[in-house]
Every structure is written in structure tokens, then in C-alpha cells.
Amino acid sequence: MTKQHDKQKPNNYYRLLTRNMLLTIIIVSVMPMILISGLILYQFENSYQEKVHAHLKELVLKHKQNIDTFLREKLDNIRFLGISFSFDELKDEDFLRDRLAGLQQVYGRVFVDLGVVNSEGIQVAYAGPFKLGRAVYSDASWFSTALQRDYFKSDVFLGLRGLPHFIIAVRENWKGEKWILRATIDFVAFNNLVENIRIGQTGFAFILNRKAEFQTKPLLELVPDREPYMGFLRDSRNFKDGVRIVEQDNSTGHKIIYVAAVLKHGDWLLVYQQKASDAFSDLGTTIRITLALILMGTICIVTTAFVLSRKMVARVAKADRENELMNDQIVETGKLASLGEMATGIAHEINNPVAIMVEEAGWIEDLMEEEEFQKGENLAEFERALKQIKTQGRRCKDITHKLLSFARKTDSRIQDVSVNALLEELIMLSEQRAKYSNVTIHAALQENLPTVRVSESELQQVFLNLINNALDAMEKIGGNLRISTQMEESHIIIGDHILIEVADDGPGIPTVNLAKIFDPFFTTKPVGKGTGLGLSICYGIIKKMGGNIEARSVIDGGTTFTVKLPLPKSEEGNA
Amino acid sequence: MSMANVLLVDDEVPFVEAMSRRLKKRDISIVTSFSGSEALDVLEKDRNVEVAILDVKMPGMDGIETLGEIRKRFPLVEVIMLTGHATVETGIEGMKLGAFDYLMKPCDMDVLMEKLKEAVAKKRRHEEKIIEARMKDITTRRA
Numbered sequence: 001m002t003k004q005h006d007k008q009k010p011n012n013y014y015r016l017l018t019r020n021m022l023l024t025i026i027i028v029s030v031m032p033m034i035l036i037s038g039l040i041l042y043q044f045e046n047s048y049q050e051k052v053h054a055h056l057k058e059l060v061l062k063h064k065q066n067i068d069t070f071l072r073e074k075l076d077n078i079r080f081l082g083i084s085f086s087f088d089e090l091k092d093e094d095f096l097r098d099r100l101a102g103l104q105q106v107y108g109r110v111f112v113d114l115g116v117v118n119s120e121g122i123q124v125a126y127a128g129p130f131k132l133g134r135a136v137y138s139d140a141s142w143f144s145t146a147l148q149r150d151y152f153k154s155d156v157f158l159g160l161r162g163l164p165h166f167i168i169a170v171r172e173n174w175k176g177e178k179w180i181l182r183a184t185i186d187f188v189a190f191n192n193l194v195e196n197i198r199i200g201q202t203g204f205a206f207i208l209n210r211k212a213e214f215q216t217k218p219l220l221e222l223v224p225d226r227e228p229y230m231g232f233l234r235d236s237r238n239f240k241d242g243v244r245i246v247e248q249d250n251s252t253g254h255k256i257i258y259v260a261a262v263l264k265h266g267d268w269l270l271v272y273q274q275k276a277s278d279a280f281s282d283l284g285t286t287i288r289i290t291l292a293l294i295l296m297g298t299i300c301i302v303t304t305a306f307v308l309s310r311k312m313v314a315r316v317a318k319a320d321r322e323n324e325l326m327n328d329q330i331v332e333t334g335k336l337a338s339l340g341e342m343a344t345g346i347a348h349e350i351n352n353p354v355a356i357m358v359e360e361a362g363w364i365e366d367l368m369e370e371e372e373f374q375k376g377e378n379l380a381e382f383e384r385a386l387k388q389i390k391t392q393g394r395r396c397k398d399i400t401h402k403l404l405s406f407a408r409k410t411d412s413r414i415q416d417v418s419v420n421a422l423l424e425e426l427i428m429l430s431e432q433r434a435k436y437s438n439v440t441i442h443a444a445l446q447e448n449l450p451t452v453r454v455s456e457s458e459l460q461q462v463f464l465n466l467i468n469n470a471l472d473a474m475e476k477i478g479g480n481l482r483i484s485t486q487m488e489e490s491h492i493i494i495g496d497h498i499l500i501e502v503a504d505d506g507p508g509i510p511t512v513n514l515a516k517i518f519d520p521f522f523t524t525k526p527v528g529k530g531t532g533l534g535l536s537i538c539y540g541i542i543k544k545m546g547g548n549i550e551a552r553s554v555i556d557g558g559t560t561f562t563v564k565l566p567l568p569k570s571e572e573g574n575a
Numbered sequence: 576m577s578m579a580n581v582l583l584v585d586d587e588v589p590f591v592e593a594m595s596r597r598l599k600k601r602d603i604s605i606v607t608s609f610s611g612s613e614a615l616d617v618l619e620k621d622r623n624v625e626v627a628i629l630d631v632k633m634p635g636m637d638g639i640e641t642l643g644e645i646r647k648r649f650p651l652v653e654v655i656m657l658t659g660h661a662t663v664e665t666g667i668e669g670m671k672l673g674a675f676d677y678l679m680k681p682c683d684m685d686v687l688m689e690k691l692k693e694a695v696a697k698k699r700r701h702e703e704k705i706i707e708a709r710m711k712d713i714t715t716r717r718a
Contacts, residue, residue: 348632351659352587355681359593362684366600397681 025305087174097127203274347400358393416451438478473506505558577604585630611636
């Protein structure tokens with residue numbers, strides 16, 4: 001239960017670690033990207049807007065100048081006509097027709113007709129396509145205005161002919177009488193000036209008079225809301241550079257850019273309008289591309305962060321597991337070490353009483369040799385008992401000595417030891433015994449192994465123990481003992497090492513016992529045969545050397561002991 | 576004259592008692608002491624002692640220290656070390672300091688007797704040589 005609980009915890013911990021890492025990577029990477037992109041986009045939008053505004057302003061200003069120039073030019077033509085020729089001359093319709101033909105020859109069909117009107121408002125002469133001779137203008141609104149000024153340009157109106165047009169009128173004096181030379185400007189020609197302003201899909205221009213009536217034909221059918229134009233008309237005097245740019249939402253909910261410029265000294269207004277979305281269509285594209293890039297970047301970052309954090313945490317988890325394993329081993333070693341210390345203490349304490357007991361038994365034995373005892377009926381029994389005491393005393397001695405060697409410092413001089421030579425020697429020593437047990441020893445020793453720096457006698461003790469154990473295991477049935485050595489690369493804890501295996505094909509060790517074989521005093525041999533210290537001594541020695549010893553076993557398949565001995569750190573010295 | 580004059584030194588009183596009883600029975604005259612310093616005092620008083628049996632592990636002055644002291648002050652006395660556990664180290668150290676031999680505790684009486692005999696023999700041989708040398712010295716002087 002507790003173990004499961006313990007294992008559950010790290011899982012949560014790693015999940016949390018993964019999540020934190022993921023979030024950190026994403027936030028740290030995505031935030032700057034969004035901030036930078038946003039800032040750049042904002043700056044770009046601003047400057048782009050400014051550029052578009054400037055461009056539109058320029059455009060409108062240029063057309064305003066064009067239109068002004070056009071109007072002035074036409075006016076000047078008429079004024080020139082009025083000054084150059086007298087009322088008498090112009091009264092002659094043929095003469096007037098010649099003048100119109102002349103004008104039309106130079107300026108095209110901009111001038112539709114010419115008329116001479118006397119102070120009563122009666123057109124005394126007319127040249128043009130309409131039959132307007134003797135027309136009476138005394139009630140026309142333009143006539144009264146024109147009479148009061150040197151010259152006059154009218155708004156667009158239908159007039160007598162019933163077609164939209166506007167007129168230019170010049171007032172002259174002849175013999176104290178005022179008369180007016182009137183010219184009609186072709187609406188189509190004038191309209192072209194404005195109609196040519198065409199940008200994008202929704203950009204177009206038109207001209208309004210002070211009553212917000214269209215002076216040219218707006219291209220798009222309708223502009224339902226006059227309000228913005230009225231606004232321009234109201235403060236047209238305050239236009240800076242004669243142009244104003246305003247962006248506002250119209251009644252249909254679209255954002256519209258209005259560019260307005262005054263014409264004819266404030267009588268007319270040139271208005272250009274375009275949907276903002278159309279004007280800034282490039283900006284829209286840029287924003288869409290940027291957003292797509294940010295999205296793609298974010299996806300990349302999230303994917304990378306996900307994979308990366310997974311990998312990192314997997315690595316951390318692996319390191320943790322290894323660490324735990326090492327901790328377990330350290331705990332195990334520590335446990336054995338303290339057990340060893342305790343064993344040493346106990347051995348010392350027990351040794352003296354045992355020695356005394358043995359000596360006292362010896363003393364009784366000595367006394368038994370006296371004659372009086374020799375006659376005793378229980379003599380044989382006494383002798384047997386004393387012999388047993390001595391035997392058991394010796395056994396105690398053996399145990400304490402083995403206990404002491406568990407932690408003692410025998411010949412612990414560290415030297416360069418050739419593992420192969422050591423094993424060959426041991427095999428030779430064990431061969432006789434192996435023969436009796438019907439065991440064959442096979443050695444597979446890798447040649448040219450580097451030496452290890454350990455205590456030779458301790459290493460001898462370890463392998464003698466392992467070989468003896470294997471022979472013990474196969475004592476009754478016989479079998480094969482395989483001893484092999486080989487080089488192995490980098491192990492996480494002990495680095496490059498020599499791997500030695502001692503394998504028998506005896507009866508094997510049950511799993512229950514396998515976990516305990518390195519514990520002191522653990523033995524399966526009958527009482528009096530083994531102390532249960534051999535393997536724990538081996539364990540202590542190998543651990544002290546910085547190596548590792550492990551056992552694996554299959555029931556009826558034999559047992560294999562694996563010993564790993566670390567190589568010295570600097571290999572050049574031992575090559 | 577007994578087979579040998581032996582001094583037995585060990586802090587374990589019952590051990591000393593049992594041991595001395597057994598050795599006495601084997602015709603060895605024995606004196607005992609229960610610490611290193613006491614052993615030196617005994618040696619000072621009793622010049623007959625030929626062999627000292629020294630326990631290595633004793634409180635106060637330990638076996639190795641006592642051995643060094645004995646070799647210095649009574650060079651002719653042979654010393655047999657008794658160790659609780661046979662370690663090559665203590666053995667070698669003892670031998671280096673001039674011990675005759677070392678034995679593991681508890682030791683076999685026969686082995687101990689054997690060692691004792693050898694030690695006494697060695698000591699007596701030494702003494703004889705010294706006496707011989709002195710006699711030679713005296714005779715040559717007279718001549």
C-alpha cells in the first residue's frame with residue numbers, strides 16, 4: 001500500500017513539472033513574439049495610415065487645383081471675350097457663333113453655348129445648340145447675382161434647357177448700360193475632372209455646393225447620409241491647407257474616410273470618400289499575414305515546448321530513479337557496514353568468554369587424567385562431553401574469526417591485480433575439490449584485461465567464496481562451473497569495469513532466499529556447516545572496492561554471480 | 576627445576592586462572608599479572624621469568640606497548656602474543672617488535688606448549704651463548 005502510494009506521488013510531481021516547464025517555455029517564447037509583432041504592427045498601421053492620408057490629401061489637393069484652374073481658365077476666356085469685343089459686336093449672333101466656334105476649336109466642347117444678356121435680363125444674342133434666343137432671365141437667380149458682380153460662376157442647375165449645367169457670367173458696361181456675357185460649361189466635361197478620381201473599389205469624388213447639393217454626379221448611386229458633408233461645409237473656413245481628412249462610421253456601419261477641400265472660394269466642396277477597409281486593404285493583408293505567422297509560430301513553440309518538456313522530465317525521472325537506486329545501494333552498504341561493526345564488537349566480546357570456557361574444559365580434561373577419575377564409571381561420558389565442549393568452543397572461535405574478517409583490514413594493501421591470474425590460481429586450487437564433486441570448471445577469460453587496483457587477498461577471498469559456494473551447490477549431482485571475465489564500457493555509477501561471472505548449473509536459489517543471500521548470518525546450510533557470512537563478506541569487500549556484486553538464479557537452472565570491478569580512473573598508468 | 580618459568584598477562588582474570596592451573600599441571604612454573612604495567616613490575620622483581628605470554632587487547636597499556644617495553648628492559652625474555660583475532664597486521668607488528676610468535680585465542684594447549692618449549696629453548700640457548708662468551712672472556716683474560 002505504502003509503496004504504491006509512494007509511487008503515485010512522483011507521477012504527480014512529474015506531471016506538475018512537465019506542466020510548469022511547458023507553461024514557462026510557452027510564456028517566455030510566445031509573449032515576446034506577440035509583443036514585438038503587436039508593436040511593429042501598431043507602428044506600421046500608424047505610418048501606413050499616415051501615408052494613405054497624405055496620399056489622399058495630395059490627390060484631393062491636386063484635383064482641387066485642377067478644378068480651380070479649370071474654372072479660372074474658363075472664366076478668363078469669357079472675360080477676355082467680354083473685354084475684347086463690344087456689346088455691339090457680340091450682339092451679332094453670327095459673330096458670337098464664330099467666337100463659340102473659336103473657343104470650341106481651342107478647348108473642345110467644354111463651352112456649350114454663349115449668350116449676351118442685357119440689363120433687363122433678355123438674351124439678345126445666343127450661339128449654341130439650344131433654341132434660347134430672346135430667352136428671358138430676369139427671374140433667374142443667377143442673373144441678379146451676376147448683375148452685381150464683375151463675374152460669376154453659378155452652381156449646377158437645370159435652367160431653361162432642363163439639363164444640368166452651370167454658367168459663367170461676365171458683366172460689362174456699354175454706354176452706361178450693364179450687360180452680361182454668359183457661357184455654359186459642359187457638365188460632362190466638368191464631371192470628368194472629378195469622375196477620374198477613382199481609387200480602389202469604393203473610392204470616388206464629387207462636388208457639393210453650400211446647400212450640400214451635388215454639383216457632379218456621384219459615382220456610387222447614393223450617399224444616404226449628408227451629415228458629414230454638412231459638417232465640412234460648416235467649418236470649411238478653418239481647413240488647414242484647404243484640406244481636411246476625417247474618418248467616421250457612416251449609417252451603414254462602415255468606417256469611411258472623407259477628404260474634403262474647398263473650391264470656388266468656399267462655394268463648393270470637393271469631397272473624396274472611400275471605405276477605410278478598402279483604403280487600408282494592404283494593411284489588412286499585412287495584419288492577416290502577421291496573425292498567420294504568429295499562429296504558426298505559436299503552434300511551433302507549443303509543439304516544441306511539449307516535446308522538449310516531455311523529454312526533459314523523462315530524463316529527470318530517469319536520473320531520479322538512478323539516484324534512488326544508488327541511495328538504496330548506499331543504505332544497503334551502510335546497513336552492512338554497521339552490521340559489520342556490531343559483529344566485530346560481538347566477536348571480541350564473545351571470544352574471551354569462549355576462550356575461558358575452553359580453557360576450563362581443558363582443565364577438567366587435565367584433571368580427568370588423575371587416577372581417581374580414571375576409575376569412575378562415567379569416565380567415557382565425561383570425556384565425550386568435554387570433547388563436545390571443545391568442539392563447540394572451536395566452532396565459536398571459527399564464527400567469531402569469520403565475523404571479524406567481515407570488517408577487518410587484512411592484507412588491505414592496494415595493488416595492481418590481474419584478475420585473470422588471480423582466477424587461474426583459484427581454479428587450480430579448486431580443481432582437486434571439483435574433481436571429487438564431479439564438477440568440471442570452464443574458464444573463459446578475456447585476454448589482455450587491464451589490472452584493477454584492489455587488495456589481492458580480499459579479492460581472492462571473494463572469488464574463493466563464490467567458487468566454494470558453487471561447488472557446494474553442485475556437490476551431490478556434479479555439473480559445470482563457468483568462470484568468465486570481460487571488459488565492459490561505462491556503467492552509470494562505476495564507469496568502465498571488468499565483468500566477472502561465476503555460474504554454476506546447480507539447483508538454484510529460490511527467489512525468497514535470493515533477496516537475502518548477502519545478509520549476514522543468512523544460510524541454508526545445516527546448522528554447524530555454514531556461518532552465513534561468506535557472501536556478506538564478499539558483498540562488503542566488493543562494495544568497498546567501488547564495485548558491484550549481484551546474483552541471479554533459476555531453480556534447477558543454476559546460479560550466476562556477477563561481479564563488476566571498476567577500473568582505475570586514469571588508464572594510461574595501467575596499460 | 577620446572578620446565579619453564581612463564582609470566583601470563585591478560586586482563587581476563589578467569590582466563591588467567593584457568594590457564595595458569597593447566598600450565599602448572601604441565602610442570603610449568605607460572606606467575607600472573609592482569610595488566611601491562613603490572614607485568615613489568617613482576618618482571619622487575621622476578622628475574623627467573625623466561626617467557627611472557629601477552630594478550631594483545633588489554634585496557635591501559637596494551638599488548639604491543641608492553642611488548643615494546645619488555646624488549647627494551649628485559650631483552651632476554653621471549654614473548655608470545657595472544658590475539659583475539661588473527662590478523663596478519665598485529666602478528667607482523669608483534670614480530671617486528673621482537674615477539675617470538677603469536678597465537679589465536681582460544682588456543683590449543685598442545686600448540687601453546689609446543690611454542691612455549693621452543694621459546695624457552697631459544698631463550699636458554701641465548702643465555703648459554705652469553706655465559707659461554709663470558710667464560711671465554713674470563714678464560715682468555717686469565718690466560
